Amino acid sequence: MTLTSTARRLRRPMFRERRRETWYAIAFVAPAAIGFVVFYLFPAIRGVWLSFTDYDLFSSGEFVGGANYAQIVDDKVFWNALLVTAEYVVVNIGLQTAVALLMAVLMQRLAKSLVIRGILLVPYMVSGVVVALLWQWLLDYQIGIVNNALDFVGLPRQSFFGDPALAILTVAFINVWKSMGYTALLLFAGLQAIPKDVYEAAAIDGASEAKAFWRVSLPLLRPVLALVLIVSLIGSFQIFDTIAVTTKGGPVNATRVIYYYIYDLAFNRYDFGYASAIALVLFAILLGVTLIQLRLTRANKSDLA
Amino acid sequence: MKWRKSAAVAAAALTAAGVLAGCGSSDSGSGSGSGSGGKVDLSYWLWDANQQPGYQKCADAFTAANPNISVTVKQYGWDDYWSSITTGLVSGTAPDVFTNHASYFPTFVDKHQILPIDDEQVDLSAYRAGLPELWVGTDGKRYGLPKDNGLVGLYANAGLLEKAGKTAADLANLTWNPTDGGTFEQLIAHLTVDKAGKRGDEAGFDKTKVEVYGLGLNGAGDGSGESIWAQYALSNGWTYYSGSTSKPVFNYNDPKFTDTMKWFRGLSDKGFMPSLKVASSGIGMQASYGAGKYAMTTDGVWSAKSYFELKDVKTTIAPLPTGPAGRQSTTNALGDAVTATTKHPAEAKKLLVFLGGKDCQSIVAKEGVVLPAITSAIEEAKATFKTNGIDIQPFLEPKTSIEPVVPNWADAMAIFKPAMEAFLNGQTQADSFVGVNDQINALYK
Numbered sequence: 001m002t003l004t005s006t007a008r009r010l011r012r013p014m015f016r017e018r019r020r021e022t023w024y025a026i027a028f029v030a031p032a033a034i035g036f037v038v039f040y041l042f043p044a045i046r047g048v049w050l051s052f053t054d055y056d057l058f059s060s061g062e063f064v065g066g067a068n069y070a071q072i073v074d075d076k077v078f079w080n081a082l083l084v085t086a087e088y089v090v091v092n093i094g095l096q097t098a099v100a101l102l103m104a105v106l107m108q109r110l111a112k113s114l115v116i117r118g119i120l121l122v123p124y125m126v127s128g129v130v131v132a133l134l135w136q137w138l139l140d141y142q143i144g145i146v147n148n149a150l151d152f153v154g155l156p157r158q159s160f161f162g163d164p165a166l167a168i169l170t171v172a173f174i175n176v177w178k179s180m181g182y183t184a185l186l187l188f189a190g191l192q193a194i195p196k197d198v199y200e201a202a203a204i205d206g207a208s209e210a211k212a213f214w215r216v217s218l219p220l221l222r223p224v225l226a227l228v229l230i231v232s233l234i235g236s237f238q239i240f241d242t243i244a245v246t247t248k249g250g251p252v253n254a255t256r257v258i259y260y261y262i263y264d265l266a267f268n269r270y271d272f273g274y275a276s277a278i279a280l281v282l283f284a285i286l287l288g289v290t291l292i293q294l295r296l297t298r299a300n301k302s303d304l305a
Numbered sequence: 306m307k308w309r310k311s312a313a314v315a316a317a318a319l320t321a322a323g324v325l326a327g328c329g330s331s332d333s334g335s336g337s338g339s340g341s342g343g344k345v346d347l348s349y350w351l352w353d354a355n356q357q358p359g360y361q362k363c364a365d366a367f368t369a370a371n372p373n374i375s376v377t378v379k380q381y382g383w384d385d386y387w388s389s390i391t392t393g394l395v396s397g398t399a400p401d402v403f404t405n406h407a408s409y410f411p412t413f414v415d416k417h418q419i420l421p422i423d424d425e426q427v428d429l430s431a432y433r434a435g436l437p438e439l440w441v442g443t444d445g446k447r448y449g450l451p452k453d454n455g456l457v458g459l460y461a462n463a464g465l466l467e468k469a470g471k472t473a474a475d476l477a478n479l480t481w482n483p484t485d486g487g488t489f490e491q492l493i494a495h496l497t498v499d500k501a502g503k504r505g506d507e508a509g510f511d512k513t514k515v516e517v518y519g520l521g522l523n524g525a526g527d528g529s530g531e532s533i534w535a536q537y538a539l540s541n542g543w544t545y546y547s548g549s550t551s552k553p554v555f556n557y558n559d560p561k562f563t564d565t566m567k568w569f570r571g572l573s574d575k576g577f578m579p580s581l582k583v584a585s586s587g588i589g590m591q592a593s594y595g596a597g598k599y600a601m602t603t604d605g606v607w608s609a610k611s612y613f614e615l616k617d618v619k620t621t622i623a624p625l626p627t628g629p630a631g632r633q634s635t636t637n638a639l640g641d642a643v644t645a646t647t648k649h650p651a652e653a654k655k656l657l658v659f660l661g662g663k664d665c666q667s668i669v670a671k672e673g674v675v676l677p678a679i680t681s682a683i684e685e686a687k688a689t690f691k692t693n694g695i696d697i698q699p700f701l702e703p704k705t706s707i708e709p710v711v712p713n714w715a716d717a718m719a720i721f722k723p724a725m726e727a728f729l730n731g732q733t734q735a736d737s738f739v740g741v742n743d744q745i746n747a748l749y750k
Contacts, residue, residue, distance in 0.1 A: 056416070057391060057392075057395055058394065058416035058417075058418055059416065136587065136588055137588055139586070139587070140586070140587030140588050140592070141579075141583045141584075141586040141587050142579075142583070142587065142593050142596065142598045143587070143588075143592065143593060143596045143598065144587060158586075159580075159582040159583050159585070159586035161585060161586040161587070162580075162581060162582035162583060162584065162585035162586030162587075163582050163586070164730065164732075244384075247585075250525075250585065250722075250723070250726055251581065251582065251585060251726050251730060252723045252726045252727045252730065252732065253723055264719070267387075267388055267391070268715050269715040269716055269719065270391075270412065270715075
């Protein structure tokens with residue numbers, strides 16, 4: 001950039017070629033980079049600043065030091081929200097990964113039809129709000145088809161959204177249903193990448209289908225599985241839409257997950273400073289979780305290499 | 306829109322030239338528009354899709370009377386609406402006039418986001434008594450005019466009434482008290498039916514297998530308890546708070562309130578009303594009522610039209626029961642507000658006064674969606690409802706109390722709502738409201 005045009009002209013063609021490539025690279029990266037800086041980086045930095053103020057949207061906000069962070073320590077609702085979120089993430093990711101893995105194997109070994117593979121993806125295509133509304137109808141205590149089916153076979157009706165013990169599990173289940181097809185597709189792609197001859201070798205050595213899965217598929221799938229876990233884990237922490245549509249944080253605080261709490265603080269109670277502080281704490285937690293996960297799953301190394 | 310854009314461009318050019326020094330800010334006066342012969346385009350937002358056609362007609366009538374001012378009416382869903390308004394106020398893209406809600410009003414006044422209309426000539430005696438006070442801020446200034454009158458009544462499924470051997474006349478003079486619930490509770494019990502066909506007031510009634518609940522439940526409600534529990538507490542002689550609107554002292558620790566709540570939860574315990582767990586696990590009260598699962602509900606007059614549009618259920622409306630302190634209903638009114646960011650405050654205020662005034666409210670009354678706050682339009686509204694087969698007279702029978710319109714309402718509700726849910730779920734007892742009340746009152750110290 002700082003080179004003068006004379007200097008540029010003196011360069012040999014090869015260098016000129018490389019320079020042109022740099023410009024191409026910049027041109028290709030720019031749209032994403034500009035978006036990242038404008039919509040992510042700048043707001044994130046501003047969020048850090050806001051977390052040290054009492055900003056309320058309508059006035060610029062005064063610097064309050066670490067007061068917001070001190071408030072978090074004593075905020076029972078925050079700690080409860082963290083616990084509820086963790087509960088959700090464990091159920092959601094655990095169930096989703098298990099189901100998706102099973103589906104991926106079935107897709108690879110059994111369901112070769114493109115139509116069936118496509119159908120598995122349909123729930124993921126539907127918007128989160130519509131999915132939430134759909135299940136709200138299906139799970140209605142009195143007129144929902146699920147409860148009527150339970151009643152028909154002689155089981156007691158369940159208040160899926162209204163019972164504090166069930167509400168967060170219901171929300172987790174809905175999102176498993178929505179995302180399992182997509183997760184399965186990612187894992188399926190990973191399975192496809194495993195060379196056939198490994199399975200042939202396993203078969204010759206007398207490995208059963210189950211053994212081949214545990215000893216061949218799973219270890220070789222590890223990098224893909226790790227990536228899928230990290231991506232879906234972060235997505236899982238961001239649970240918001242289903243709760244905003246169905247339970248709105250209730251009953252009592254049973255589904256007041258961290259994102260919904262942040263939203264409520266900022267946009268209903270105009271406490272943007274405190275909401276930003278909680279968002280940053282969440283950021284720190286997610287960063288920690290991701291680093292630990294990367295380390296544990298050795299995602300950057302493949303056993304195929 | 307076009308006019309405004311070119312004005313903005315002009316303003317930008319002026320700024321660049323550096324000649325803007327000394328010019329007043331946009332809210333120092335009407336400035337542009339009237340007088341100069343320029344056309345002004347105002348934007349007006351509301352959230353209630355049912356009321357949009359009526360207000361579109363009002364906007365057209367306003368433009369007919371003021372040819373140099375056009376009005377663009379826009380409707381958003383409730384959640385989108387408020388985030389668009391608040392972010393719009395910050396970014397300068399908020400509408401000139403919007404429908405305000407009592408729960409947001411004190412914050413907007415507090416943060417100087419809406420303009421007072423004290424300089425407009427309005428005859429406040431034209432409105433149903435009590436309602437105009439809703440839109441006076443804690444600073445004593447008036448910011449809006451009441452438009453509708455949000456009264457509450459008793460909706461009953463006529464078919465289920467008939468099956469139970471009751472007529473609409475049996476509902477006209479119900480009594481209530483917090484001890485045994487009076488004839489109101491007797492009726493609720495009688496209308497409750499279990500799977501075996503036994504009624505709630507018969508021996509052998511199985512409260513664990515209820516097929517039809519005598520009374521529906523629409524969630525736990527917020528601190529106003531509108532249409533859910535407020536009518537009972539009020540008719541027990543309770544008041545929301547004492548003191549001023551800026552420094553309220555809430556009365557959620559009053560035995561008149563806690564006794565009422567004990568009775569209210571008792572309805573669920575007896576199986577006459579769904580528990581909160583059941584009621585909050587589904588689509589909503591009206592859907593269950595429409596499916597014949599609730600014999601009666603308490604709901605606002607603003608829902609009347611949608612009740613009568615239900616296909617499988619014929620509805621009768623009755624007045625709320627009479628308690629120890631008489632027949633009582635909450636009331637609430639929507640009102641418009643002029644944003645502080647408007648470039649045309651004079652025209653915007655003119656529009657606000659028109660929308661809340663006689664001519665527009667008469668148009669709104671003829672739509673038959675809400676009951677207007679202006680007394681001159683009440684008869685028109687009644688007539689329109691009547692042609693749709695709805696008698697709204699029962700709504701007008703109770704005495705009314707205005708719901709609280711106080712600052713920090715969202716913070717107070719963050720304390721109140723989980724506490725009320727916990728109580729209705731049986732996780733806490735009525736004495737927990739004493740601590741809740743202290744926490745809420747601490748917000749106003």
